[in-house]
Amino acid sequence: MREPKPYWRDVPLTLRKQVEEKMASSIRTAxxxxxxxGPTATFRIFLEDGRTLFAKGAGQGxxxxxxxxxxxxxxxxxxxRAISPISPRYYGSVSTQGWHLLLLEDLKGSKKVPAWTEALAVQAMRDLAQFHVQGIAEADKVEAMSARGVTENWLSMKQSSEERNYFLDLFHENRDEAEAWLDAVLDVLIPLETDLMRQDQPWGxxxxxxxxxxxxxxxGRLVLFDWALACRGPLLFDIGFFFPSLEGEGGxxxxxxxxxxxxxxxxxxIKFPEFAEQAVAVCAAGFFATRAGKPPIPQLPRLRYxxxxQLGPALRWTCNLLGQPQPPKLSPLKDE
Structure with missing residues (x-):
């Protein structure tokens, strides 16, 4: 099931005219x-002069x-400036009542993942390291990361039977085994969550x-987009929350x-203390553990899947890192 997104025909004529003026070319089609x-407004725009661009933002729905x-x-x-080597080119924005679109370089023809290869994953690590190094000097240009929703998930599972049951229901026939595992590790995981925000580690x-x-x-080089959540935070957060996606998709x-x-x-x-690795692994696992089993969100139909x-790899990595027993296998979910 796909997310509900607006059609190009829904875009007001005044906004289309603004795009043409900004790009100095009329629009052939989009x-x-x-x-x-999510239901973000996203379009590929074909200009009469042969160029294409990508437009994303907010609008109908x-x-x-x-x-x-x-x-x-x-x-x-x-x-x-630090994002320039690793992001699409930005051409500006256009807006009218009820609509606001960013105009970006079209990455059509670039390589999508999955499928992941070792070479691509290694390149991603190297390019992210370069971005992190360059971004340290500009970290004060963005807001500091908030701990909300990230550092209290295992704690919420201990305090709330509802949160606990959402997680355990993901295991179906292995529920009893999963509950025994949770009881065995929960008090180990909880204190490590708060270490994520410690200042005695590399931030940027x-x-x-x-x-x-x-x-x-x-x-052959990494390009990142969707910079809406960019902030000043622990550098390992980017890496630690990326690993479950990579492994979950076969990387x-x-x-x-x-x-x-x-x-x-x-x-x-730039070196990282042991607590920083442990904290980000625990927080990534807790983040997905308290979300994956909750009811679907109609406007985000694939989110829980x-x-x-990502939950399975996050749990595996966390337990391996901490020397804790592994949980039972999660029951498979359908990508609808």
Whole structure:
């Protein structure tokens, strides 16, 4: 099931005219583009002069959250130079009542993932390391990351039977085994969550939402888009929350890729304490554990499937890192 997105015919004529003026070319045609997991307005625009561009933003049917984060993303494109080597080119924005679109370089023809290869995953680690190094100097241009929704998920599972049951229901026939596992590890996981926000680790500019639907490879190099959540935060957050997506889609594991990222960063004198690795693994697992089993969101029909896909690898990595027993296998979810 696809997300409900507006058609190009829904876009007001005044906004189309603004695009033509901004790009100094008339529009030949445009099509809506699917990607991500929400009802964001996204279009590929074909100009009469032969160029194409990608337009994304908020419009008919967009959620309040789309409207809230859009100005934040636009500010990143406008003001943060460090993203230039790793993001699409930004051409500006257009707006009218009920609509606001960012105009970006079209990445049509670039390589999508999955399927992941080791070479692509390794390249992603190296390119993210370069971005993190360059972004440190501009970290003050964005807001500091909030701990809300990230550092209290295992705690909420201990305090709320409803949260606990959402998680355990993901195991179906293995529910009893999963409950025994949860009781055995919960008090180990809870105190590690709060370590995520400790200041005695490398902080800087982070993307904060790295998944396969937010990236492409162009000429063998990583390109990231959807910068709406960019903030100043622990650098390992970007990597740690990316690993479950990679492994869940058939790519290499965190254990294989993290040393590559750390080696790249060490060349610039940036090293990570052990607690930082443990904290981000625990928080990633807790984030997906408290979301994957909840009821579907109508406007985000594939979200729970994706969260469950990432939960398995996040739990595996966390338990392996901490020397804890592995949970039973999750019951499969259908991608509808």
């Amino acid at each position: 099509t809506r583009v699917f990607g991500g997991y 967009s959620l309040p959250e789309n409207w809230r984060v859009l100005p934040l993303e636009e500010a990143v494109y406008r003001e943060v 500019l982070i993307h904060k939402d790295i998944r396969s639907d937010n990236l492409r490879f162009r000429d 290499p594991t965190a254990e294989h890729l993290l040393p590559i990222y750390k080696k790249e960063m060490a060349e610039y004198g 994706i969260q469950c896909l």
